Amino acid sequence: MKIAVLDDYQGVARDLADWDSLGAEIRVFTEPFAGEAEVVEALAGFEVIVAMRERTRFPARVLAGLTGLRLLVTTGPVNAAIDVAAARELGVVVCGTGYVAYPTAELTWALILAAARNLPAEWGSMRAGGWQVGLGVGLRGKVLGLLGLGRLGTEVARIGQAFGMECVAWSHNLTADRAAEHGVTAVGREQLFARADVLSVHTVLSRRTRGLIGAAELALMKPSSILVNTSRGPVVDEAALVAALRARSIAAAALDVYDIEPLPADHPLRDLDNVVLTPHIGYVTRELYEIFYRDAVEDIAAFRSGRPIRVLG
Structure with missing residues (x-):
């Protein structure tokens, strides 16, 4: 054989x-x-x-x-x-x-913290012999929005609650009772994007979730918000995300998944200073x-x- x-x-x-x-x-x-x-x-x-x-x-x-x-x-x-x-x-x-789901949940939080505290820039400054270069944001009291509240979403929510965050969620089939079982508030689709200080994607890729986060959804988000995707790249319209990051209409993105993997060396995401990138290592x-x-x-x-x-x- x-x-x-x-x-x-x-x-x-x-x-x-x-x-x-x-x-x-x-x-x-x-x-x-x-x-x-x-x-x-x-x-x-x-x-x-x-x-x-x-x-x-x-x-x-x-x-x-x-x-x-x-x-x-x-x-x-x-x-x-x-x-x-x-x-x-x-x-x-x-x-x-x-x-097991917990490795991806752990990486999700590594990405959230890296983006919130500007760790790539701070690390880069230290490597270059410098010191502080930016101002991070705290998470306590902020709103964690979860696009999907399955096995991964509930694990990420549990950690968010430990940080003192308010957790809200939406998905096509999520009910208020199901969300409440995990201490999470079910909200409407537009409300999810508008309220989230950190929006974390935890939905499977399907015909109805492909491109689910596009220009219209990104426009609903706060200029201070962070988008995190450890699910599947095509859930987010990559071109719309690049445009939003360039325009600073959202503060940052932290991504582990992409439309094309491995991510091409000349991809525009690699040139942005308000994005944290990892090479699809959620389960690695x-x-x-x-x-x-x-x-x-x-x-x-x-x-x-x-x-x-x-x-x-």
Whole structure:
């Protein structure tokens, strides 16, 4: 059996699980593919592919080109980049792994604090031999707006409450009772944008959430507000966000996700002085990677035994 482990950017996959127990030929890919044709060419002949979240896309046309593929394992319990129905029609089993939400919630707060206290500029000044260069803002008494109050949103809200923030939330299906269970006030969509001092995005990407935050929504926000996105880049209209940041119609943005990933080197977000950027590392922790790769090995072993586990779709 030939196994491909994809998008191991840190080169840690082999150390975080017992791959040798599979007795298989394993190749680890540490760089992203340039496009679909390269995916099909590079992965031809592999019977098993382990995908790291949604870094590599597997639409029907790619799956159809991987004629030797029998098992596709995605880290995490869902993967919007895999056409699971097409895989099933082609006879490819798709399995997932375990997942925990807290690493992304922790990074969300790292980004909020970095933006609120102007940490990139202060750190840059210290590195250059300087001293204080800006004025931060405190969070106590401010309004934390949550676009989505699922597993991640509720965890971020809990930490916000510890900071003494008032938490409000909106999503398409959120009820007042559901929000109140977590000490959060459900508000209307426009009210969410208008009231939030910090607006944090925690909604899945779908047809109705793509571009959900556009120029009109950004215009509702306070000039002092901070937008944080650790969900999916296309939830926010990236061009509208760049325009708002350039015009200072919002104070700052803190982003871990983007329309195109990896973010192009010449992207305008990289040139702005009121944005904090991280390279989609919300889930990139040793503890979660250990879950991902351990479960991936279990999935492969179970598939080989004829009893696949954690099957998706």
